[in-house]
Structures are given as structure tokens and as C-alpha cells.
Amino acid sequence: MKIVSAREFDLKREVEYGTPEQNETVRRIVSDIRREGDAALLRYTEQLDRTKLTASELRVPQEELQAAYAAVEPSFVTAIRQAAANIRSFHEKQKRNSWMDWQPDGSLLGQVIRPLKRVGVYVPGGKAAYPSSVLMNVIPAQVAGVPEIVLVTPPSTNGGEGINPYILVAAAEAGVSEMYRVGGAQAIAALAYGTESIAPVDKICGPGNIYVALAKREVYGAVDIDSIAGPSEIVVLADDTANPVYVAADLLSQAEHDEMASAILVTTSAVLAEAVQAEVQQQLDVLPRRDIAAASVEQYGAIIVVDSIDEGIDVVNRLAPEHLEIMVQEPMAYAGRIENAGAIFLGPYSSEPVGDYFAGPNHIIPTNGTARFSSPVDVDDFIKKSSLIYYSKEALLQNGAAIIELARHEGFEGHARAIAVRLEQEGKAESDNG
Amino acid sequence: MKIVSAREFDLKREVEYGTPEQNETVRRIVSDIRREGDAALLRYTEQLDRTKLTASELRVPQEELQAAYAAVEPSFVTAIRQAAANIRSFHEKQKRNSWMDWQPDGSLLGQVIRPLKRVGVYVPGGKAAYPSSVLMNVIPAQVAGVPEIVLVTPPSTNGGEGINPYILVAAAEAGVSEMYRVGGAQAIAALAYGTESIAPVDKICGPGNIYVALAKREVYGAVDIDSIAGPSEIVVLADDTANPVYVAADLLSQAEHDEMASAILVTTSAVLAEAVQAEVQQQLDVLPRRDIAAASVEQYGAIIVVDSIDEGIDVVNRLAPEHLEIMVQEPMAYAGRIENAGAIFLGPYSSEPVGDYFAGPNHIIPTNGTARFSSPVDVDDFIKKSSLIYYSKEALLQNGAAIIELARHEGFEGHARAIAVRLEQEGKAESDNG
Incomplete structure (x- = not known):
């Protein structure tokens, strides 16, 4: 991990928005689903997901969710239940009321706040199936009061083993009652325009591969979509009181996400800089996902030594990171000066995974510098407002x-x-x- | 204006998103501004707006805003000042506080709410220069606490007469202190990427022609943008107590906007339906913008006779109109059942122009059915949130x-x-x- 000055460092990651061929494929799939409904949906599911289904098999029966509990460890159920309770509790505090204001002349002005009626959540299949993402997308919608929340997920990767039971348990814990085994661009199109088996939704959210992302962009306007996640990042702002073992571990927890992830230490301490550099190397050597993490650290990682905390704060505000950890003597004294950061973790015990999985705030956070103008997912993403004028x-x-x-x-x-x-x-x- | 049943009516307007040539032009302009800065900005201003400027002339001096007051009627100043005060007062009620929640174990979770730092507002030139739009874009940003609000507007249509003084007065009343005489895609690119003379912003909003709309879409991601307005609509839900003269006048106030605007009456009364039909024709004949309004009424207008208010409410919720007027005996009794409408106007005195210009709620409202999942512009559009985890x-x-x-x-x-x-x-x- 290279040690540089603030002036030398510039984080530039060019994000890929799909090739013309991928865009063409997605447009064809969306248009076919829109025109042919279930027939096209079943055809693409057979062709792309290698699973032959009938229309009546699209919906996952409620019993299948319940049956999944037998396939997972009880400790997982306990953990996901605690996480769900924390996420629910944090998002409950974001709820807002409609308000009215009577004027002296008898007029009334106000804002009516209502939940969206129907929301679709995409859950990727295979190795990218993350139970925590199910909670982070579904619970805010549920707390907002959305009456119909629909999950879609690919039938399986190899046409045999069915949907990941951890996903099913997370869905059940989050309270999802409607779920379909469809994935890819065809699932997004079905949610946006509806088919005989799947009623159309008002908004689609959840992560997915490039085809899913392109399909979301393609249907935007007919429905709302969440923002399309870019590569992820962490910045740790630390002084000489920080523990280099913790700092290195947190940087690597971000770097292991993918090769385009970025992990950056900003520190006033040259001693810490060198200690973290050594620790990163040592911990990296024994990390299961070391190839990914090493590529991320190599290309987009850096240790930036600054002259003062003030200069460090400037660097942070310029980077506008998705995740910021502040590990300095008195972290609360600096939190108020952070203008741009999606989530701010304070002190030595607030390691990023605390927020990724458990504490309650959402883990879907603006990436790639967009924290300058956007916000973590919350209840506001699942409401709509009407002005009232009498x-x-x-x-x-x-x-x-x-x-x-x-x-x-x-x-x-x-x-x-x-x-x-x-x-x-x-x-x-x-x-x-x- | 045709009278139809609810079943017969379907509002379909295919919106134009620019030709490949227009997209190509916009991409070239954006890329030139990004690479060359002021040099390209001045070149395009000369070429497209026929105005030769030096870099130091780009910024509109504060004195020019003040001088504009002499060129407008005092009654206009009074009216716009009242409107600005009402808009400010309504938007003040939307402000939210950062919040924190201490846990029993000493942990702290919260949301930090901050204004965006710098926002650019596009104001069209020529006949589409609307002072009310300046207020509706600038004031919510200002109430949110955005410290830097920048206006851009074309130098003039014919390279001579300068910026519309009504726009300058509206800008001054709204409290804008930074303004540049640049327009079109080149202005959007300058706001997004910055030039030597114009610092980059975090968000761009405000209406514009197709080149402006395409440029906003092109720079989205580098900055945030507002949603791109589609064709506009009004639905009036009325029973036999409604005054057909008022209903017809309100329908036409929407129809005169543009040929793709839609004005629809939904009524339980066949008598009202015929009376409004006759009134629309009569008022249309003497309307200055009758060609536009007639084309709108002809193509996208309708009078829908329903069997009951319940059926009428279903029609409204399906259309999800930008503006909804409820002119029935007891309008408040039905307002709560409207799920999808950008702005709801209740009773005989709440004519749409009350909201367009004056009452306080924003007149930038989701169009073309998107009220199903989006909301009028408000203070929330100019803030960002950070999660806090200690x-x-x-x-x-x-x-x-x-x-x-x-x-x-x-x-x-x-x-x-x-x-x-x-x-x-x-x-x-x-x-x-x-």
C-alpha cells in the first residue's frame, strides 16, 4: 500500500456502464417482456437461467420460505433477527407525518406523505446473494408503510439447487410475503411493466449485475429505481492514537469487496502510516479473498500523510467517501466538520462491518464520491408527497x-x-x- | 372536448427524448467544455447564442440585478415579493433536524442532515423565461441552507437586449448573488465540471429545452440533477355542485401550457359535463394562446363521466395527475383517498394558478403519471444525509x-x-x- 501526500493522491475510477451489445440485449429483453408477458419471462428464464418453469411455478410458495429455516444454523437466525430488529428500530425514527398549516384567512396548506403502494426488490443469485442486502432494502420500505413488497431472485445458478436458504430466511424475517423466482433483465422488466403472473410495481431497488443495472436504467420513468451502485470505498482518518491492527483490518474489509473498491488511510502520523502499511501486508497474506483485496489495495488504495487533522478533513470532504471511520483521540470533535461522507463511524470500536451488518443504519450508501449530493437509503426513498392547497x-x-x-x-x-x-x-x- | 366513459379513456403521451443527432451534439459540447473550460464556453456562446463575451463578462454584476428594478412595474415587484414570502414560509415548514439516539450500552446512532454546498439553477431565455420558476427552484435550496446558489441563463436571444429584467428581479428577490450569462448544454456542462470562471456545483435544476435536458442527463453522476419534466396535466374531479365556468377556465389554464398538456374533467354529473364542454369552447375562442390550448384539448383533453365519486377517485389514482382539483360538495372528505397526485387543490377557490404562482407549495410537480412514485420539489431535494455510528x-x-x-x-x-x-x-x- 503506497504512502503519499494529499497533493499526490487522486482517486479516479472509470465506471463501466455496459457495452453497446449489453445495452442492445437488455433493450430486447425488456421489450419482449413488455409485449409478451409471462411467455417471454418463462422463455428467458429457461434460456438464461437454465430453469424450465411454468407460470404457476414462478411464485415462491410461502411454505418454501418457512422450510428454509431447517436448512440454516440457528445461530444465523438469531443473528439476522437481531440485525433486523436494529435496522427496523433505526428506520422507525425516520418516519414523518403529513402536516397541515391553517392560515389566518381560513386557507389550508400542507404536505400529504404516503408510502409507495408496491415496491420490487431484486436479490442477486449465486455467490452475490447477501441476506443483509435483503434486510437493508426491504425493511425501510416496510417501515415506510409500503403494503406490497415483492422479491425477485434467479431460480438458481445451475437449475437444480433452488434459492439460497439464507436469502429465504432473511426474506421471511423481513416480512416479505410475495416472491418470484426470476432474475436478470427479464425480472426487472416484469416488475416494471407487469406480466400475467407479476403485477407491476412503482419502484425497483436492490443490487444486481450489469444486465440488471442496465435494465433498471431502461425502465426508469415507467417506475422509479434506486441509484445504481458504483465501486465502494472506505476512508479512515486517524491520528497516532489509532491501533494499526484495527485500521489495517478495516481497510481490508473494504478492499475484499471487489477489485475496484478503494481503501484509504488519511493520517497525521508517519509512524501509524508505516505500521498500517506493514499490518496490511501481513493480514493480506492470510486473507481468503486476498487476490481481490490485493488488487484493490494496489490500484485504488493509499496511505495519505497529512500535516494536520484540518488537512485530513479537507481530503475526506474532497473524496466524499461511502464509509468514513474517524479514529482519533476525540472523534466527536471532528464529526461536525465532515461535509461529505455517506456513513461516519466514530472511535476504535465502530468498525465498518458493525454498520454493514448490524447496528441499524442502512448499508446502501452513496459510492464513488456521490455522497456530495446523495444519501444512504432510508424511509424517505419509499414515500411520496402531495401538496395540499385549500x-x-x-x-x-x-x-x-x-x-x-x-x-x-x-x-x-x-x-x-x-x-x-x-x-x-x-x-x-x-x-x-x- | 370529447365526453367519454372511464373505460374508454387512456392517456398516452409518448415523450421525445431527443434525436441521435441532438444527443451527439450535446455530448460534443459537454466534452469540449470539460476539456477546454472557458474557451469552449465563450466559443459556444458566440456560436449558439450569438453573443461575443470575454471571460470577465460571463458573470452578471450585482448592479445589473439592482438596475432591473427600474425596468419592471412596481405592482410586479409587490406581487413577486408576496409570492416569495409565501413560498419561503411553506418551505420553512419542511426543514428537518439532524437527530441522534443514544443506546443504553453507550452507543450512538443518528442521521446528520446537511444542505448541499453549491447548486446551479438553469433559467431559460426568451419567451420561456418565467420569474415564478426562479422562485420555485431557488427558494427551497435557500431554505435548505445551500450557501451557494448559482443562476445561469442565456445572454439574450438576439445578442442585444440582455437578460429579461423580470428574471433579474425574481433572482434578486430570491436572494441569488451569483449569476452567469450562459445557456444551453454549454451552461449545464460548465456547472457540472466547472471552468476557470464558474466553479462546479453539486446539483443542477431548472427547466430548459431539449438540449438542456439531454445535457443534464449526460452530466448526471458527476452532479445530481432534478427530474426532467414531461408534459403537464390537470384533472378536475367535480360533482353537480361545481361551477362550469370555473372548471372550464381551470382546464384551459393547463391546456394553454403546451400542445402535449392534458386537461381532464372527471365528473359524476352528465349535466356538468355538457356545460363544461360548451364553456371550454366559448372561453377557448377568446384565449390568446387558443391554438396551443385547442390542440391540447383536442388530443389529450377529455371529459370522463363516471357513475360515482368512488369510480372517479379510481380514475384519478390511475392517472396520477400532476395537478388535481377536487370541486365537490365536501372536498376534504375525499382528499384522504387520493393516493396519486402531485398537488391537490380543494374547493371552488383553489384554482390551479393559485398554486402555480402564489400560495407557497412548489409548482415543480411530477408529471406524466410519475406522481405514483415521486414528489413535488421541496427542501429535501437540497439536503444530503450521513449516517452516524459510534x-x-x-x-x-x-x-x-x-x-x-x-x-x-x-x-x-x-x-x-x-x-x-x-x-x-x-x-x-x-x-x-x-
């Missing part, structure tokens, strides 16, 4: 002239007249009464 | 095993070890002390 007669008579003035300046005489006809009729009624 | 030693010792369990099930041994090294060292320290 204008009293008094309010209209009082303000009608100003509204007409503004409409005419924009050349919208029709707008002006909608007000003017009321002022005429009601003003006249007023004088008739008066 | 785990105590006690919390880690207590929950570490569960975190390790979950990480190992996902094959992330590096994550598990980041927790395990702490349990070893701290657990050991515990027993050393004990």
Missing part, C-alpha cells in the same frame, strides 16, 4: 390581483382568467350580499 | 459474535476479522483488568 374565498379575493399580475407577466392569460372569472363572480356576489 | 466497547463485545456470524455467511472473512481482532484484543484487555 384556498378560502377570502384568500382568493385578497390575493387574486397579485396572482393575475404574475400570470400575465409570463404570458399565460388563461391562468389569469381562471382567477379573474372567480373575482368577477364572487366579488359580484360579495357586493350583492353587502 | 459503537461503544460494550456494544462491540456484546454483539461482535453476531456480526462475525453474518459476515462469514456472506463469505467476507475480512469483515469478520475486523471484528474478531477487536474482540481478541479488547476481550483480552478485559480479562487482564478483571
